Each structure stands twice: as C-alpha cells, then as structure tokens.
Amino acid sequence: MTKEDLTNAIVEKIGFSKKESFCIVDDMFEIIKSKLESGEKVKISGFGTFNVKNKRVRKGRNPQTGETMEICARNVLKFTASPVLKKKVDGR
Numbered sequence: 001m002t003k004e005d006l007t008n009a010i011v012e013k014i015g016f017s018k019k020e021s022f023c024i025v026d027d028m029f030e031i032i033k034s035k036l037e038s039g040e041k042v043k044i045s046g047f048g049t050f051n052v053k054n055k056r057v058r059k060g061r062n063p064q065t066g067e068t069m070e071i072c073a074r075n076v077l078k079f080t081a082s083p084v085l086k087k088k089v090d091g092r
Contacts, residue, residue: 003029036077048081 003025010021032050035042042050052075060071081089 046084048079051078053078
C-alpha cells in the first residue's frame with residue numbers, strides 16, 4: 001500500500017477531496033517521523049507501536065575475509081504489532 005492508496009481510501013470512505021486527503025496522510029507521516037526522530041514511542045491503538053532502539057557497538061566479522069571488525073552503534077526502528085492486528089492477520 002502506498003501513500004496514494006491511503007489517500008484514495010480516505011477520499012472513498014470520508015469524502016474529502018484528493019488534495020485534502022493527501023495533506024492528511026502526508027501530515028500524519030511527518031508527525032510520526034518527527035516523534036520517532038526525537039526518540040518518542042508512537043503507539044497507534046489497534047495497530048501497533050513504533051519504537052527507536054539504540055544498538056551498541058559490537059564486534060562482527062567480514063564474511064569475505066573472515067577479518068574481525070567493529071560494527072558502529074546505531075539507532076534502529078522497531079515495530080510491534082498489537083494483539084488486535086495479529087488476530088486480524090491470522091484470520092481469527
């Protein structure tokens with residue numbers, strides 16, 4: 001599903017214009033991105049939770065040479081589906 005698909009779904013379900021619907025979808029994603037950038041957790045009830053996790057520096061191995069190397073610390077995005085979403089996807 002793309003932003004355009006979401007926009008079209010809002011047009012069909014709510015009846016807003018395509019321009020208004022696109023602004024809603026775009027603004028929603030911008031808000032979510034800004035909250036995640038600042039380290040906040042984003043919880044969407046009935047859907048799931050987006051959370052930024054810090055990964056520490058760790059040792060790894062270059063698979064081509066076998067040489068040991070250090071993998072830099074970084075932030076990763078984690079999504080955890082809600083139980084409601086898990087049941088719907090499972091078909092229950």
